[in-house]
Amino acid sequence: MATTAEPTTAVTQPKMVNLTIEGRPVSVPEGTSILEAGKRAGVLIPHYCYHPALSIAGNCRMCLVDVEKAPKLAPACATAAAEGQVVHIYTEKALEARKGVLEMLLINHPLDCPICDKSGECELQDFTYQEGPAESRLRDPKRFNPVEDFGGDVLYTTSRCILCTRCVRFMDEMAQDTVLNVTERGDRALIGKFEGKDLTHEWAGNVIDLCPVGALLSKDSLNKARSWELDHAPSICTGCSQGCNISIDTRDNMVIRFRPRPNEHVNKYFMCDTGRLDYRWINRQDRVEVPLVRRGESLAAADWDVAIPATAALLDGHRVFVAASANLSNETLYLLSQLIRANGGTGAFTVLTGPEAPLPGVPDLSLRADRAANGDGATLLGFRRTASLLDGLTAGDVLIVADADAANITPAQLALAAAVIVIGTTLPENLRTAAIVLPIANHAEEDGTFTNLRGRVQRFYQAKAAPGMARPSWWVVGDVLAALGKGNAYYLASEVFAAMASDVSAFAGMTYDALGMRGLVVSGGAK
Amino acid sequence: MGYPHPSHARETPVLSQYFGDQDGIGLDGWRKRGGYNGLQKALSMSPAEIVDVVKASGLRGRGGAGFPTGIKWSFMKPGDGKPHYLCCNADESEPGTFKDREIMRWTPHALVEGCAIGAYAIGAETAYIYIRGEFTEPLIRMRQAVREAYDAGIIGKNAMGSGKRIDIVIHKGAGAYICGEETAMMNSIEGRRGNPRIKPPFPAVSGVFAQPTTINNVETLAAVPHIIVRGAEWYKGLSLSSPKSTGSKLFSVCGNIAKPGNYEVTLGFPFKDFLYDLCGGPLPGRTFKAVVPGGISVPIQTMEEAEATKMDYEGFIDQGSMLGSGGVIVFDDQQNMVKQIARAARFFAHESCAQCTQCREGTAWTTKIMERIRDGEGTHEDLDTLFSIADNMTGKTICVLSDSCAVPVVSGINKFRSEFEALIKKPKFHPVTAAVA
Numbered sequence: 030m031a032t033t034a035e036p037t038t039a040v041t042q043p044k045m046v047n048l049t050i051e052g053r054p055v056s057v058p059e060g061t062s063i064l065e066a067g068k069r070a071g072v073l074i075p076h077y078c079y080h081p082a083l084s085i086a087g088n089c090r091m092c093l094v095d096v097e098k099a100p101k102l103a104p105a106c107a108t109a110a111a112e113g114q115v116v117h118i119y120t121e122k123a124l125e126a127r128k129g130v131l132e133m134l135l136i137n138h139p140l141d142c143p144i145c146d147k148s149g150e151c152e153l154q155d156f157t158y159q160e161g162p163a164e165s166r167l168r169d170p171k172r173f174n175p176v177e178d179f180g181g182d183v184l185y186t187t188s189r190c191i192l193c194t195r196c197v198r199f200m201d202e203m204a205q206d207t208v209l210n211v212t213e214r215g216d217r218a219l220i221g222k223f224e225g226k227d228l229t230h231e232w233a234g235n236v237i238d239l240c241p242v243g244a245l246l247s248k249d250s251l252n253k254a255r256s257w258e259l260d261h262a263p264s265i266c267t268g269c270s271q272g273c274n275i276s277i278d279t280r281d282n283m284v285i286r287f288r289p290r291p292n293e294h295v296n297k298y299f300m301c302d303t304g305r306l307d308y309r310w311i312n313r314q315d316r317v318e319v320p321l322v323r324r325g326e327s328l329a330a331a332d333w334d335v336a337i338p339a340t341a342a343l344l345d346g347h348r349v350f351v352a353a354s355a356n357l358s359n360e361t362l363y364l365l366s367q368l369i370r371a372n373g374g375t376g377a378f379t380v381l382t383g384p385e386a387p388l389p390g391v392p393d394l395s396l397r398a399d400r401a402a403n404g405d406g407a408t409l410l411g412f413r414r415t416a417s418l419l420d421g422l423t424a425g426d427v428l429i430v431a432d433a434d435a436a437n438i439t440p441a442q443l444a445l446a447a448a449v450i451v452i453g454t455t456l457p458e459n460l461r462t463a464a465i466v467l468p469i470a471n472h473a474e475e476d477g478t479f480t481n482l483r484g485r486v487q488r489f490y491q492a493k494a495a496p497g498m499a500r501p502s503w504w505v506v507g508d509v510l511a512a513l514g515k516g517n518a519y520y521l522a523s524e525v526f527a528a529m530a531s532d533v534s535a536f537a538g539m540t541y542d543a544l545g546m547r548g549l550v551v552s553g554g555a556k
Numbered sequence: 557m558g559y560p561h562p563s564h565a566r567e568t569p570v571l572s573q574y575f576g577d578q579d580g581i582g583l584d585g586w587r588k589r590g591g592y593n594g595l596q597k598a599l600s601m602s603p604a605e606i607v608d609v610v611k612a613s614g615l616r617g618r619g620g621a622g623f624p625t626g627i628k629w630s631f632m633k634p635g636d637g638k639p640h641y642l643c644c645n646a647d648e649s650e651p652g653t654f655k656d657r658e659i660m661r662w663t664p665h666a667l668v669e670g671c672a673i674g675a676y677a678i679g680a681e682t683a684y685i686y687i688r689g690e691f692t693e694p695l696i697r698m699r700q701a702v703r704e705a706y707d708a709g710i711i712g713k714n715a716m717g718s719g720k721r722i723d724i725v726i727h728k729g730a731g732a733y734i735c736g737e738e739t740a741m742m743n744s745i746e747g748r749r750g751n752p753r754i755k756p757p758f759p760a761v762s763g764v765f766a767q768p769t770t771i772n773n774v775e776t777l778a779a780v781p782h783i784i785v786r787g788a789e790w791y792k793g794l795s796l797s798s799p800k801s802t803g804s805k806l807f808s809v810c811g812n813i814a815k816p817g818n819y820e821v822t823l824g825f826p827f828k829d830f831l832y833d834l835c836g837g838p839l840p841g842r843t844f845k846a847v848v849p850g851g852i853s854v855p856i857q858t859m860e861e862a863e864a865t866k867m868d869y870e871g872f873i874d875q876g877s878m879l880g881s882g883g884v885i886v887f888d889d890q891q892n893m894v895k896q897i898a899r900a901a902r903f904f905a906h907e908s909c910a911q912c913t914q915c916r917e918g919t920a921w922t923t924k925i926m927e928r929i930r931d932g933e934g935t936h937e938d939l940d941t942l943f944s945i946a947d948n949m950t951g952k953t954i955c956v957l958s959d960s961c962a963v964p965v966v967s968g969i970n971k972f973r974s975e976f977e978a979l980i981k982k983p984k985f986h987p988v989t990a991a992v993a
Contacts, residue, residue: 087754088911090952101951107754129948133917166941169924192910211749211910214732216920218910 048114063105063116064092074118075127075156077134077241078193079106082298082391083202089193091130091156095120102126124160131161137172137216138242139188147243149256153191174219179209180227182234182247182302187219190244196220196236203299203390206230220244231386231396234302238288249306250286254278262492263290263546265479267356267402267472268304270380271395272481274546275300277308277473277492284311284473284493292547295485299388301396311473311493317456318497321466328466333498333508340465341512343448347427349374350446352418354432355401357502358477359486360525362403362410363533364506364516365431369411371515375421376412378433380404397482402472406480409535409551422446432469432502435460452505467509469502470495476522477503478544480551487548488541559658560817564834568794568804571778572820575662581697583704586665592710594781598673599718601784603634606677610780612788614795614802619645619736619773620851620881622869625780631760632768634679641769642675642683643745644777646698647729647736649688650851651903652883655806656774658818660687660694663778664701670777672711672722673784678770682723686741689731698726733907737955738771739763740909751909752955775806796824801868805882809835812842812888827865831886842888846972850880852900853960855967856893876967893975897968898926904961915958918949922965934980939969 043058048066055070065081067074077089085107092105097115102123105116117123134153142148174187197209197220208228212221222228228236237247259278266273266287273296276288287308289300320336321328331339351365355378362376369376380401387395408414415421418433419442428446430438435457443449449463454471456463469475474495480486495501503525510516519525523541530536535551543549559576563569574580580589598606611626632640644667648656660667667685675683685702687695702724705711715722727745729735735744739753742764763769783791783803795802801823807830810816814836821830831837831844838844847862848854854877857865861875872879887896905919922945925938946962953959969976 085754086911087954088913090913093952104754126948126952129944129952130913133913133921133948136917136921166937166944167921168938169921169928172920191913192916214734214910215905215908216910216916218916 046110046112046114048110048112048116050116051118057110059109061110063094063096063103063108063110063114066110067105067116067118072118074105075159076106077152077191078195080195080198080239080298083195083198083239086194086198089130089134089191091127093123093126093130094118095123127156127160128162131157132165134191135161135165136167137188138191139171139173141189145186145189145243146246146251147189147240147256151243152241172216177222178248179222179245181229182249182306183228183237184246184248184251185220186244186246189242190220191242192218192220193241194220195239195241196245199236199239200228200230200233203235203388204230204232205389206233208233209236231301231303232299232388234305235289235299238298247286253285254280259285260492262473262490264473264489264492265402265487266300266304267479268301268307268400269397270399270401270404270482271296271397272402272479272485272487272548273300273304274487275304277311279473279493282493284308292487294547295481295487296394297391299391299394301386301388303386303396311471313455316454316496316499317466317468318499320468320498321456321463323464328461328463333500336465336467337505337508337512340450340467340509343450343464344368344372344427344509344513346372347447348372348423348425349429350419350422350426351376351412351429351431352433352438353378353407353412354434355380355399355404355407356472357403357407357432358472358475358489358522359403359406359410359480359529359536360477360522361431361502361506362407362412363529364503364510364519364525365429366410366412367510367516368429368506368513371510371513372427374426376407377415377418377421378404378407378412379415379418381434393483399482402481403479405482405484406478406486409480410533430460430463431506452502454499467505468497468499469505470499474499475501475503477501478526484535484551484553485548486536486539486544486551488544488546559662561815564819566825566829566834567820568822569820570782570794570804571659571663571666571775571806572818575658575818577662580663581701583665583701583708586663590785591665592669592716594784595669595672595710596716598676598781598784599716599720603677603679606673606784609788610677610783613783613791614788614800615776615779615783615791616801616869617773618775618779618805618882620650620853620878622879625772625776628760628770628772629674629678631758632678632680632770636768639682639765639767640678640680641764641767642671642678642680643738643741643764643769643771644671644674644683644685644774645736645738645741645771646685646687646691646694646774647741648691648774648881649733649736650853650881650883651900652808652810652848652885653851653881654808654810655818655882657691657694658806659774659778660691660698664694664697665705666778666781667698667774668701668705668711668724670780671724672705672715673780674770674772674777675722675724676715676720680770681721682725684745684764685724685726686735686745687726687728688736689729695726695728702726732909733903734909734955734957737957740955741771742769749909751911752957754954779803794822795868796822797866798824798868798870800870805867805879807867807882807884809884809886811884811886812839812844812891813837813886814839821867823868824871825867827867827871828863830867831862831884835886838886838888842890844886845889845891846887846893848877848883848885848887848964850878851883852885852903853956853963854878854880855963856897856971858971892930893968893972894926894930894979897964898923898930900964901926901961904957908957908961912953912958914949915953915961918945918958919961921945922949922961926965929976929979932979932982932984934976936977936980938980939973939976942966942969
């Protein structure tokens with residue numbers, strides 16, 4: 030089985046070679062392809078079959094470049110950069126060759142961009158606009174193949190396929206579950222599925238992102254949006270403790286899909302199907318939209334100016350028991366821990382678990398057993414992981430349910446508490462006896478950080494607006510602390526993070542800027 | 557002895573000497589005909605000596621490319637701690653070529669002997685013989701010959717008592733032309749889809765099972781025992797024209813000709829004499845129009861070119877074509893070249909492995925246009941398009957199948973343009989005007 034080239038982290042310094050690509054000098058480790066060297070030089074050489082995580086196929090012939098002194102055009106993906114090489118991408122010879130490839134790719138392509146989900150983020154469109162032919166010379170009928178259901182979340186629009194075999198190689202090399210193949214020969218060739226097999230592998234959905242054209246589509250997001258209608262926000266998947274980097278794609282404030290975002294330290298280019306398809310909860314419509322304060326038998330809507338002092342009054346002088354969600358950000362959990370520190374008390378969280386599902390081709394990448402994003406952050410910040418959420422709740426405590434799963438909370442447990450404060454996105458039936466309900470934004474609606482199971486602290490960004498009067502969770506808890514006279518109000522998530530970094534040794538020295546898009550590992554490493 | 561016709565006096569029967577001789581097929585009969593003397597002698601020599609003899613003989617690859625065999629063998633570095641492999645390419649699928657088939661049918665032990673010598677010379681312990689899927693009879697004969705050779709101790713753990721291990725494994729193909737391309741063949745032997753691999757790495761560095769490998773054609777290996785027994789000088793002396801082309805070569809002749817079949821001549825033989833004398837010239841009342849001299853992948857020759865050709869590697873190039881695999885296809889005045897070229901293009905479109913874009917799409921597109929012209933629906937622009945597609949298909953892909961498809965099209969249009977134009981100018985059939993008329 031072919032292995033993928035990894036950037037070597039070996040102690041020995043790799044030998045460097047110097048070359049010129051489109052007039053730009055660049056120095057790369059020996060063995061680097063011209064295509065990768067081009068990326069370092071800041072020039073994207075057009076390509077389809079090449080993908081940095083997969084073996085070299087060299088079949089699309091799109092990356093043909095002109096190397097001085099070479100007799101023929103060289104495929105940039107399969108040609109190693111060499112000392113003194115002078116590479117030209119835009120010579121007439123290379124442009125003509127790539128134009129020829131594009132014409133060939135398009136002769137049997139249905140050109141149904143107006144009804145194709147990929148349209149707008151399609152590499153076939155991009156490179157055709159960039160350097161393809163304006164018209165086709167084909168006068169004969171196009172080849173046609175019907176659409177196939179590949180199982181899982183994947184639909185195969187055969188006629189659009191350019192046979193780059195990225196999907197076949199992903200299943201063979203990364204998922205190591207041989208499901209796909211190239212069936213038939215010549216222009217009759219198509220991607221086939223082995224008898225009795227389906228794309229039901231936990232990581233199979235990645236073939237959709239790998240497909241450079243509109244051949245492999247997600248059934249889940251089929252026809253939901255044109256790509257140019259989507260907004261993209263970098264985020265972190267909350268499906269498990271792996272912390273895969275994702276892009277949350279929204280249309281008109283609704284989440285349409287999750288897509289993986291590359292991070293070589295965490296998830297390479299991939300995410301699992303469980304994470305990918307678990308986004309509908311973000312769009313749920315039964316949200317708490319205004320602060321609610323108890324007035325006798327009922328909860329009445331109140332302004333934040335009323336709800337925050339009321340919360341502080343309830344808390345004043347009481348021990349607290351914080352039942353937290355393991356999907357709260359480090360920032361919010363830190364402020365909750367400050368509340369516990371100020372008033373005395375304890376914090377606990379539960380984590381749902383499920384079977385692990387690794388991606389064999391990538392070391393240390395798996396759908397983890399812990400199905401929450403920030404259990405490790407919560408532990409670092411002093412919260413106790415427990416099997417039963419309210420275990421240890423003592424009479425007279427003020428119970429704060431901070432977006433935790435309340436399904437198992439009983440009226441008897443609630444009766445034990447001096448008061449119940451809900452800080453949440455929703456108000457479950459069994460918590461309607463609460464004294465105060467403070468509406469917060471969910472993970473897609475606020476900024477923050479999570480700490481994954483390897484101790485990597487990673488940022489997520491706001492992807493959509495929170496409903497009604499809901500505020501970011503760190504803002505709400507910060508305001509409560511300020512009202513108690515135990516801290517300052519915060520106006521930015523980064524300010525909370527800075528306070529945490531100066532207070533909690535594991536996060537010492539970190540800032541949002543330093544975390545960047547790749548994250549940093551907490552000092553002392555993973556737990 | 558010749559097959560299916562008696563040997564002509566001007567032939568040089570070296571490989572074909574026992575074609576048609578039933579007694580030569582089995583091991584005992586083959587031994588009576590001098591079989592395995594070459595291997596016996598080779599095993600007493602050092603591998604380097606054998607490589608030097610083959611180098612000195614000037615033997616060049618008979619599969620099509622014509623690469624000097626001795627030099628190819630010298631790329632192998634025995635003793636580097638890796639397993640080495642010899643692959644015998646018996647996937648003879650080039651349209652018009654059927655010489656290896658006859659070697660395997662009539663003289664299977666000659667190939668076993670050649671493989672054993674080759675394997676020993678390059679330090680390989682295992683030789684694969686990759687036989688074309690459609691070759692049923694050669695497969696049976698080869699399997700039997702290998703079994704006989706094992707039973708007699710000629711090959712195996714202790715080949716002819718030399719202490720050397722030489723294993724020969726017969727691998728049956730599944731009917732893909734592309735598996736005759738050496739890297740596709742290696743994939744096929746490994747059990748993968750027969751797709752050509754990107755070179756480099758070349759097979760001598762990373763071949764079958766990623767180990768150093770040499771690939772030789774059946775005819776090349778079958779010639780080796782003769783060179784070992786009779787010496788490099790004898791083989792080198794077999795040359796009528798260019799000193800770079802030595803030895804005898806089998807030519808398979810088919811098409812519109814009086815006596816189709818296999819002919820073995822010394823390289824440099826005049827092609828005109830070959831066609832008119834050995835092969836009996838055209839069928840009664842007809843004249844030759846064109847020749848494809850080396851399998852359908854090489855450029856078509858007009859008769860003017862063919863008759864001026866010396867039959868060797870250089871001679872065919874001088875006259876606008878290539879020696880190729882030695883598959884001579886003859887067309888006479890009754891044939892329409894557009895139809896013939898369209899058929900050739902269809903073959904390549906059917907056999908393209910579908911990896912490279914230009915080949916997958918280009919071969920099929922070429923076929924569509926060629927068949928449209930053939931059917932009288934072509935235009936003058938189509939000819940320009942064909943040239944442009946051919947240009948895109950040449951020198952830009954992993955292997956040369958796509959180049960091979962472009963070759964007959966380009967040479968065909970250039971040399972027989974009038975036939976294309978006649979079909980293009982022919983009034984188009986139109987159901988309404990046809991009914992009125």
